[in-house]
Amino acid sequence: MRALYKMTLITTLCMCIGCKKESPKEPFDLVISNANIIDIESGDITKQTLYINKGVIVETTPEMKSNYIALKHMNVKGNYVVPGFWDNHVHFRGGEQLISQNEKFLEQYIKYGITTVRDAGGDLTPQVQQWNQEIQNNHRMGPTIYTSGPKLDGPNARWEGSLPVDSQESITNALDSLQSLNTDYVKIYDSTLSRKQYLDIIKTAETRDMITSGHMPFTVELQEAIDAGLDNIEHLYYVLKGCSSQEAEITQQIIDGTLGFWGSMEQLIATYDETTAQQTFARLKASNTFVTPTLHIGDVLSYLDEVDHSQDAYLSHLEDAFIKTYEGRNKRAINASAKAKKDRKELQIFFIQLTKSLHDAGVQLLAGSDCGAFNSYTYPGPSLHKELEQLVEAGLTPLQALQTSGYNGSQFLQKEGYGIAIGNKADLVILEKNPLENIRNTQSIRHTIKNGVVYTISED
Missing domain, CATH: 2.30.40.10 (Urease, subunit C, domain 1)
Structure with missing residues (x-):
């Protein structure tokens, strides 16, 4: 009887063990x-x-x-x-008639692995911010959009939607407006902006802990912009100016009106001085000032007189009204003098060399395409990849070129969570x-x- 009891107990225990549920997946x-x-x-x-x-x-x-x-x-x-690619210089612009075209670009960015873009100023801020909110809520396909909102410029500015400033009061009001819009940084342009107002914008933005980026009036010396606190320089013209041994003299000629922007380029290249350049690079590095070279658009625009883009496959993605915005640049390139065409190509070659020098000196670069309306054949999506190719052509390794996209872009905008790591957003490209x-x-x-x-x- 006792043996039977033991056998029953063992059998019951085995059955209980067998009935034990698996841990949940x-x-x-x-x-x-x-x-x-x-x-x-x-x-x-x-x-x-x-x-x-x-x-x-x-x-x-x-x-x-x-x-x-x-x-x-x-x-x-x-x-x-x-990690998803970043295009650190794009434009959503062109007014109401181009809203639908700009909206279509959102899917193009995703198609080309671009999960984040930095909008460098335009006239579609309400639409851009609405699209970005819908993207963050997964209600729309597209990249995260960090935007400057409207550009800051002088009165009668070149670009539609710009906020005009001509006094300290107007600077205060403009920055108040950007902060009320909850923009991500301040974009400064230089079509009519005075020397004083340019520097005052940067200094005032600094007191508000606002990130600044932009062009630079040639009435300003580069060191002055760095000292004021400019966080990023868009394009290489302004860096070139700071590498001239005669920057002060050339700046004074521009202030006096005896020399213009394009007219100064030949002098700036002729007076490029390696010692001056290295001092400028060291200042840029020490101040943590970024530089966005935009080499691809420079290459496209330099050869508009030689390259026929009429059969570009991407044109099928563009509305006629958008393509029409290219006409101004196209005509200027074709009608330019032989010397102007030659100078533009030589400047592009010089900028490629300058990019390598900046990188070798430890200046942080940002990959940006400058794509958008009016910028001929610089297409949203593929142009970022062309920019990476240009950076490698300049002498960066593929890894270093990739770092100028999202890795440096996130540091410039002070956005955490970039990269493939636990806790980071799943923005990836396979x-x-x-x-x-x-x-x-x-x-x-x-x-x-x-x-x-x-x-x-x-x-x-």
């Missing part, structure tokens, strides 16, 4: 396995699995977990995963080929992931 919205993750800071490549919930990377493991459940699982089979081997491989895009949403990219 961990739930994820998206799992990306068998991925070659590229660390944009170090260039290291590691095989990992990424686990994503609510658009955020919540875990990474060298080997795939065995006990999980995912709404979507992607085995990328050794493809390369990088590439078939390694971009560290060839920068053109940034275009081998299989998927763009924005806020954890997967977009599969197919060629037209």
Whole structure:
């Protein structure tokens, strides 16, 4: 009888053990396995699995977990995963008639792996901010948009939508307006802006902890802009000016009206001085002033008289009204004198060399395309990849070129959470080929992931 009792007890225990429930599986919205993750800071490549919930990377493991459940699982089979690209200089502009065209560009950016853009001033701020809110709520396909809102310039400014300033009071009102709009930084232009108001804008913005970026009137010396607190220089003309051994003399001629912007270029190149240049680079580095070279648009505009863009495939994505905005630049390029055409090409070559010198000196560069209405054949999406190619042509490694996109862009705008790490937003690009081997491989895009949403990219 006792033996039977023992047998029954053992059987019951075994049955209880057999009935024990399995531990619940961990739930994820998206799992990306068998991925070659590229660390944009170090260039290291590691095989990992990424686990994503609510658009955020919540875990990474060298080997795939065995006990999980995912709404979507992607085995990328050794493809390369990088953080989403940033285009650090774009424009949403052209007025009401071009709103629909600008809206279409949002999808183009995602198609080309661009998950963040920096809008460098335009006349569509309400629409841009509405689109950005919808993108953040996953109600619209598109990149995160960090915007300056309207540009600050002098009275009768060149660009529509600019805020005119001609006094300290108007500067105060303009910056109040930008802060009420909750813009991300201040963009300064130079078409009619005076020397005094330019420097006062920067100094006043500094007292409000506002980030500043822009052009520079040639009535100002570069060191003055740096000392005032300018955080980023758009384009290389202004850096070139600071590398001249005769900057003070040339500046005075411009103030006196005996020399103009374009007329000064030949003198600035002729008086480029390596010692002066290195001192300027050191100041830019010490002040943590960024530079956005915009080499690709320079290349496009320099050769408008030689290159026929009429068969560009991207034109099929553009409305007639948008293409019409190209006419001004096109006519100026074609009708320019032989000397002006030659000078423009030589300036572009010089800027490529200047970019390498800036990088070698430790100045932080930003990859920006300057795409948008009026900027001929500089197309939203592919132009960022062309800019990366230009940076490599200038002498940067593919890794260094990639760093000028999102890595440096996030530092300039003081935005945390960039990169493939736990707690960061799942803005990712899955590439078939390694971009560290060839920068053109940034275009081998299989998927763009924005806020954890997967977009599969197919060629037209």
